[in-house]
Amino acid sequence: MKRRERLAKHAWFGLQIVFTGGLTGLFAGIVITFYNILCEMAEDFSRGYYDFFRREPAFIPLLFAALFLGAVVIGGTLRALPFIRGSGIPQTEGAMRGLMRFAWFRTLTGMFAASLFTVFMGLSAGAEGPSVIMGGACGAGVGRAFRRNIIARRYELTAGACAALAVAFNAPVTGLAFAFEEGHRRFTPEVFLCSFASVITAVVTRNVLRWALGLSTGAVFTTFSFSAAAAADGMFYLYVLLTAAVCALAGAAFYYLLLLVKKLFGKIGFWKGMGRMLIPFLLAGAAGLITVNVMGGGHAFIESLGSGASGVVSVFSSPLWATLLIVAVLKFAVTLVNMGAGVPCGAFVPMLAIGAGLGALMSLACRAMGMDPAYSDALILIAMSAFFTSVVRAPVTGIVMAVELTWSFAFALPLVAGVAVGYAIGAVLRVQPLYDRLLEDQLQEAALPLSPVSARFCVRGNCMAAGRSVRDILWPAGVRACTVERGGQMLVAEGGRRLAEGDVVWVTGESSAPEECLEALAQTLGDRLEEPISSGQPSAEGVRPSADPPDREDT
DSSP states (O other): OHHHHHHHHHHHHHHHHHHHHHHHHHHHHHHHHHHHHHHHHHHHHHHHHHHHHHHOGGGHHHHHHHHHHHHHHHHHHHHHOGGGOSSSHHHHHHHHTTSOOOOHHHHHHHHHHHHHHHHHTTOSOBSHHHHHHHHHHHHHHHHHHTTOOHHHHHHHHHHHHHHHHHHHHTOHHHHHHIIIIIIISSOOHHHHHHHHHHHHHHHHHHHHHHHHTTOOOSOSOOSOOOTTOOSOOHHHHHHHHHHHHHHHHHHHHHHHHHHHHHHHHHTOOGGGGGGGGHHHHHHHHHHHHHOGGGSSSSHHHHHHHSTTSOOOOOSTTOOHHHHHHHHHHHHHHHHHHHHHHTOSSBOHHHHHHHHHHHHHHHHHHHHHTTOOGGGHHHHHHHHHHHHHHHHHOOHHHHHHHHHHHHTOOTTHHHHHHHHHHHHHHHHHTTOOOHHHHHHHHHHHHHOOOOEEEEEEEEEOTTSTTTTOBGGGSOOOTTEEEEEEEETTEEEEOOTTOBOOTTOEEEEEEEESSHHHHHHHHHHHHEEEEOSOOOSSSOOSTTEEOOSSOOOOOOO
16 A cells, blocks of 8 residues: 555656646747747847948947947846856756756846847847756746745756757757756656656747747758768768867867956956956957857858858958858857856857857868868768867767757767767866856855755655655755665665665755755655764764765766
């Protein structure tokens, strides 16, 4: 009977997760779809008025006056809403792991308006990063509306974030990969159920809305074609390895230069820090007057590199190689400055655009060395993924994303080889995952006071932890199961240890919200035992050693 009750409890909890995940996907799908449509319109509009200023240079001072005012507006917004600084992905990952919190409605509306404004002003601003934090805010709103505990809210927040990325790219598997590889860096059944329900609902919502509005619902990049090159020969792999190595080195340079630029911007304090927005806004104006390819996230530039496009817009009538070099260098510089200053705009697609520009340059070089031009599209795609992987350190996301953006598996094996080279070079050069490093910096700036948490819980037969392995439980941030007492014997709480009714689990760690942490643990494990426990670690006597160390959630 108790086993049936436990199974019924798990089934009911699973249904709740699927239901709230679906609601989160619906909410995020509507918000992010309209946000991306507005970003496309804002980018087209900014291209139009920048074209006017190129034709009428006498009015250029008005452009820079508007950019000056825009910098002041965004600087003031960030003082009021510091949580929306940057792309929003590091903050979202911190909230997914239980390390940070935010007011969901203020974050949603603030990032929506601020990031859309930066696109309108012509900055090198993508929509995907802001989409992730807004999707997370949608999930947090659903969790709060249903009065879920802090652990269940993390499920909803994760579901909203990965659903938003799936909607932005029309790439559901990429969204799921992001949840596990970037968000939690681990797999739990509940996270998968909630994220899967949310992603599917969000993508369906996105496609229905775009179809109703007469917009495209297909792949994001449609100009890339691989039919002319049915299979990769041996020489193409050499070109792939060379191109991936160059892009990975550029990615490592991007990472270390970004850390330097962030440090330099941290020293700018005039106008109470608002003055640091002047540099990225004025630089964006100068870059936008040089070439339209630097503006926006980079979708249009990447599309123009495909063999099915009419070609890249030339910079001052320069040859193709010079245009590609200018665009890649400018995109590299303005993206660094935007991220270093903390402009509320996405850097996800701008990084892909940098990789695509480098890939196009390497394609020209490889064609000069004898490569068949039919392989150019595949080489650009691989370069894009290699650069992204070397910076973000998420190889699975990089591979899946490249496939879903073009809806083609034709060059999956060379793609894996290129991403592997990018990942390996990043590891050799000690490049940390970019968003993890940015999250660490933000946590250090916040410096939330931590309180010790140490308690024992008796596992109830109908609680969510009963019958589950330690690794399959989403523990509060900073708190871990240390030992399991069973039948008078003390066992190590290793990852594969399955908890049973009557087990006494000793949990220890630190938390910025200890009372909420203990409440969530009680809802997950069962009754908290009030008797005092001895200070320090339990005695090693009677503790059964394990061949494998306990699994930990990487936070």
